[in-house]
Each structure stands twice: as structure tokens, then as C-alpha cells.
Amino acid sequence: MxxxxxxxxxxxxxxxxxxxxxxxxxxIEPEALFVENYGADSLQAIEILSSLxxxxxxxxxxxxxxxxxxxxxxxxxxxxxxxxx
Amino acid sequence: xVSTFAGKLPRDAARRVVLTGxxxxxxxxxxxxxxxxxxxxxxxxxxxxxxxxxxGFEHSIGCxxxxxxxxxxxxxxxxxxxxxxxxxxxxxxxxAVEDAGLDPAVLRRQRGMVSIGTTDGESxxxxxxxxxxxxxxxxxxxxxxxxxxxxxxxxxxxxQELGLTDVEAVTIPTACAAGNYAIGxxxxxxxxxxxxxxxxxxxxxxCRKTFAGFYRLGTIAPDCCRPFDVDRKGILTGEGAGVxxxxxxxxxxxxxxxxYAEVLGYGLNCDAYHQVAPDQDGVARAxxxxxxxxxxxxxxxxxxxxxxxxxxxxxxxxxxxxxxxFGAEPPRTVSIKSMLGHSxxxxxxxxAIACSLAIVHRFxxxxxxxxxxxxxxxxxxxxxxxxxxxxxxxxxxxLAFGGNNAVVVLGRYDGNAQAEDATAAGVMA
Numbered sequence: 001m002x003x004x005x006x007x008x009x010x011x012x013x014x015x016x017x018x019x020x021x022x023x024x025x026x027x028i029e030p031e032a033l034f035v036e037n038y039g040a041d042s043l044q045a046i047e048i049l050s051s052l053x054x055x056x057x058x059x060x061x062x063x064x065x066x067x068x069x070x071x072x073x074x075x076x077x078x079x080x081x082x083x084x085x
Numbered sequence: 086x087v088s089t090f091a092g093k094l095p096r097d098a099a100r101r102v103v104l105t106g107x108x109x110x111x112x113x114x115x116x117x118x119x120x121x122x123x124x125x126x127x128x129x130x131x132x133x134x135x136x137x138x139x140x141g142f143e144h145s146i147g148c149x150x151x152x153x154x155x156x157x158x159x160x161x162x163x164x165x166x167x168x169x170x171x172x173x174x175x176x177x178x179x180x181a182v183e184d185a186g187l188d189p190a191v192l193r194r195q196r197g198m199v200s201i202g203t204t205d206g207e208s209x210x211x212x213x214x215x216x217x218x219x220x221x222x223x224x225x226x227x228x229x230x231x232x233x234x235x236x237x238x239x240x241x242x243x244x245q246e247l248g249l250t251d252v253e254a255v256t257i258p259t260a261c262a263a264g265n266y267a268i269g270x271x272x273x274x275x276x277x278x279x280x281x282x283x284x285x286x287x288x289x290x291x292c293r294k295t296f297a298g299f300y301r302l303g304t305i306a307p308d309c310c311r312p313f314d315v316d317r318k319g320i321l322t323g324e325g326a327g328v329x330x331x332x333x334x335x336x337x338x339x340x341x342x343x344x345y346a347e348v349l350g351y352g353l354n355c356d357a358y359h360q361v362a363p364d365q366d367g368v369a370r371a372x373x374x375x376x377x378x379x380x381x382x383x384x385x386x387x388x389x390x391x392x393x394x395x396x397x398x399x400x401x402x403x404x405x406x407x408x409x410x411f412g413a414e415p416p417r418t419v420s421i422k423s424m425l426g427h428s429x430x431x432x433x434x435x436x437a438i439a440c441s442l443a444i445v446h447r448f449x450x451x452x453x454x455x456x457x458x459x460x461x462x463x464x465x466x467x468x469x470x471x472x473x474x475x476x477x478x479x480x481x482x483x484l485a486f487g488g489n490n491a492v493v494v495l496g497r498y499d500g501n502a503q504a505e506d507a508t509a510a511g512v513m514a
Contacts, residue, residue, distance in 0.1 A: 043360060050301055062303040 009056070009082075013075050016051045020044050030072045052078055058085060098335040102275045103498055105342040106185025106330030107438045108177030108286070111431075112148040112323055113424055117184055120435075121442050123424065124450035125471045130425050131309050131321055136169075137212065137293040142300060144307040148323030148426030149291055162246050168207035168233035169290035171242045173326035173431070178243040178284050185330040186342060187282075189247045195281035197252040199240045200270045201328075202263025202287035203430035204485075206236030206256070209292035239288055243328075253280075261392070261427065262483030263287050264327060264434030265491035269351035271331045272493075281336060287434035288326035295429070296322050302361065304396050310427075312393040312420035312452050313400050313466045315459040320394045323426030327434035329441075334498075346441040349478065349494040350379030356488035363399055364488055368406035371490035375480065376410070379494035383411045386494075387476045388449055390436045391464075392484040393420025394427055403484065404462040417474075418464040423453040433483030437493055440479040444497045449474045 018025045021038050034040035045068060049060050052074070058081040068074045109116055112130025113123030122128075130148035139145035150173070155164060158176035167175060178199070182189060210233050214226050240254040253274075259266045264287030271283030299305050299320060306318040337344055352374025356367025376383060389411075392403055407415045421439050428435060439450055448471045455468035476497065483491045 041359075042362070046301060046303075065303075 009078065010075055012055060013052065013078055014071060016055060017048055017071055017074060020047045020051060028071055031070050033069050035069070048074065056082070058082060098338065099278065099333050100276050101334035102272050102331055102348045103334050103337050104329050104345045104348065104441055104495075105332055105337050106181040106183070106187065107345065107441070108180030108182075108184060108326070108328040109435065109438060110150055110153055110173045110177050111325040111327070111425055111428070111435055112150050115153055116180060117442070120438070121446060124421065124439055124442065125446070125448055127451045127453045127469060127471060128424055129309065129453060130323060134291065134296070136209065136291040136324070137296070142296075144305070145296075146306070146308055146321055147291055147296070148321050148428070150325050159246060161248070162242060165229060166233065167242055168210045168230075168238070170203065170205065170207055170209070170288045170326075171233065171238050173290060173324070174201050174239045174286070174288035174328070175242050175246045177286060177288065177326035177328040178247065181284060181286075181328040181330050182247065187330065189249075192282060193248055193250065195251070196279070197249055198271050198274045198280045198283040198285070199243045199249070199252050199254040200257060200267040200283065200285045201240040201243065202257045202259060202265070202267040202434065203236060203239055204258070204260040204263065204289050205292050205295055205429060206239065206258070207234045207290070208294050209290045210234055212293045243284060259489045259491070260485035260487070261429055262433055262485035262489050262491040263430040264432060264437065265351065265481060265483035265493045266353060267434065268329060268331070268348070268437055268493050269353060269491060272348045272351060275331050275333055281332065283331040284328055285331055285434070286326060286328035287430040287432065289324055289429035289431050291322055291324040306395060309454045310395040310423050311454040311456070312391070312395040312423050313404065313458055313462040313464060314455050315457045317395045317397065317400060317459070319396050320422070321426035323428040325425070325428045325431045325435060327431055327438045329434065329438060344498045344500075346444050346495045347498045349381060349496045350377075351375050351491065351493045352378055353491045356490070358488045361486050363402040363484055365402050365406045365409065367488050368403055368484060368490055369409040371492050372406065372410045372480065372482070375492035375494050379496075381478055381494055386411070386416050386478050386480050387474070388416055388440070388443065388479045389418040390440050390479065390481045391418050391420045392482045393418075393422050393452070395420070395422060399484065400459065400462045403482065404464050407464065415464060417449060417467055419450055419452045419467050421450055423455070424450070433481060433491065433493070436483070437481045437495065440481050440495050443474075444476045444479055444495065447473055447475055449476070
């Protein structure tokens, strides 16, 4: 993607997460926790990370996984990755 | 000296199972002699990966087998009918039979088993086929390569190459513990009298799919594998094959075979706790099952060859499980993956061979690349330099994704001394 607005990007992040976690997009709350609230596991976290990297052409350090616990936090990580790009 | 564990073994030499031949294809040497020298020297198989394109990966060190000539060993089957893992398996089987001093013509008249464990089968070929399909369409795929893919080829090709018709040939796909599973399966077949011999082991060839998978999990070390070290950074993928000849003690004695070691028992379980994370209780249980099957008390084990991948999760979980079974002062616990990388399905077969060679040659192979032991993995891992040791019982751990755990227990075979003990015990009974 050459240029995306912040809103479009946020929508895409949400879509990717919902796709991996197999939930509807209206089910996800920005601060609800993937593991505790949606029953996610560590492999799904990696799937989210790799899908984000592929879709946006960014690089997210594996150590960021610890932070990527909800939609809000993932969006922050993606935003930072764009800034570093 | 009367050994306590021997006292619990079946007295009948027809029901005792010994190892009489080994075939080795590894990144630290081909054949028993080179492999033994490599283990003793603490040789490292690490080098840049050449088995597949590594563009796009920041680091790509692996333990490839780069100086191996399968045509030296494979005489009957056309090489291009075999994928790389099958070439390793068939070559190692030929070597093992030769090492055991067995004539394939004699084996053909006996009942046998071929059991080979694997993680990836011929995924390397599959990777290449898919790349061809994507680039040039399905019509460009080579049918000869497609025919090499079924994992059953790993064991069936050994039977074909050696001309064995009265054998059960089975490929056991329990991933990183598969070599031990294959040995356990052959052990049961020999000790129950179902077969006269078993060719057991494991084989895998490095492939991009598995490298990429482990890489994405964050478990590939950038430079080298440092099991139990506080700075361990993960695995290096490796490849190769190990094949062991199993036969009854009676058969080995009758033909005057050299005996490397005795298979005392094994244990398997599948705790199914998690796809990739090991479970401490499941691992401990597998070890206890193996010791129970072998009739060995934890205190009698002189050495543990750990699964020891060098990942954060494996090493801490495995050493905790070891302490659950062996107490606060477990036997010395080494990882030959520090030298060989993780050769996947071949790993526990090669490790079982290493354990036997350690028993025979009275040394403990070191855990190389070691600087400082992680306090969370407090074991004596015999860092960097082999040590001389008198080993009577050695335990070989194999742990796989999905909680597939397999542990094999091997014992020194002391020849006449032990036979006399056995006779005495038999008389007393």
C-alpha cells in the first residue's frame, strides 16, 4: 500500500485481527484482550504479526509481541513501525 | 558386579534387544567413525544454508550435510527416484547393515521391520514443486519429483534398496521425537519375537518451509545453538539420518556380532497440551514411563541426552521436568544439538547412536557453544569439552510439537559378565 490514511489503516488492522481471531468486526472492543477475552493463543499472535507485516510492508520486531495484547496496542505498534519505515 | 537394572530385565536372550549396527549421515560426519570423532571433538555443523534460497531472511545459518555422496551407498535404486531425505535414510540403512556385518541376502530370508521417523518427509521437494507450479504452472511440475514425495517412501525405499520383501516398512511422522518412536516400535517388534531384525531411525532434509516456520516463531538462532546457556537464542535447523540395527541378544550372540548397547526400554506419551509449547508434566511423565519400562531407577541413570533444542521454552521446561524425575541433582545432561543443530526426525535417532557410542567409548559428548549456564536450566551440561566417563545407563530424550514425547533408555552390554549375572539371577528365580 502506497498511501493510507490513519483511519483506513486502523480499519485494516481491525480486519486482520478479526480475521485471525475468527470473530466479527463488530465484536471487537479496542481494549479487550485477545487472550483473556477472545481465547487467542501465541500462534495467533504470530499470525497477526506476520499478516500485518505482509499487508503493510512493514517490519515488526518479534519482541513487540508482548505488547500486542489488544486492538489499541496493535495499532500503536503498527503506527510506530510506519514511523520507522 | 551384579547390576541392579539387569536384574529386572527378562532373562531370556531372545527377548533382550541389542544394537549391533549404525548408519550415520550428519553435518559433523558420515559413518560411525567420523561421527564418533566429531562428538568427541565437539565439532560444529553450523554453516550458511545452501539447501534453499535464503534471500529475505536476516540470518540463515543451519547445519546442512554438504559433503555427502549418496551414490557411494545407494546401489540399486536410481538416485533421481529418491528425494533428499530418502537418500539420507537409504544411505544410512545401507551403512547400518554393513556396520552390523549383515549380508542383505541373509536378511532377505528373515522377518524384519523398517521404521523411520520424520518431521518433514520430502517437504524440500514439495517446496520446489510448488515454486515450479507458481512460476510456470502445474504442467511444468516434474512427475518424477512428485513421485518422491509420499513420506512412506522413507522406509519403503530402504526395503526396496535392500531387497527386503518380508518386512513391515513404516514411516512414523511424530516430528522431532520421531527417531525415538521408530526405535521404540522396532524394539517392541524384536522383543515380542515378531521380527528377527529391525532397521530403525529417522531422516530429514532441510527445507525452506520448516526454516521459515521456525523463523517466524522467533526460534531460529542467528549464529549458533547454545543449549542451557543464559544467552541461548534458539535452534539451528539441521538434517541427516541415523539408522540403527536392532536384533535380539540371542541373534547377536549366535552370529558373534559386535554389540554397541542394549535397549533397556522406552516410554511414549502425547500430552497434547499445546501445538508448540512443551508441558513440564507431560515431559516428566514420558521419562518416568521409559524408566519404568526399562526397570531402571532414576538414580541408576548416568547420562541424559536431552532434547535440548536451545530455545528458551524447551530448555527451561525440559530441565525442570528432569529435576521432577531425578531430584535436585540430576545426572549430567548434554545436548548434541549444540553440534548437529536440530535434525528434526533424525535428531533422536542420531542422539541414540551418540548415546551408544558414548557408552562404548566411555566419554560424554559435550554441549558446545556454552558460556554460562542459565540458572533456570541448572544442569551439568558438560560444556564445550568431552569428558571421559564410565556409563552404564543412558537416557535419550525426544520431545516434539503437540506434546509428542518419546524417551529411550540404553544400557551398556557387558558381555560375559552380564550373562553370568543373568544366569545366576535365572537360577535364583
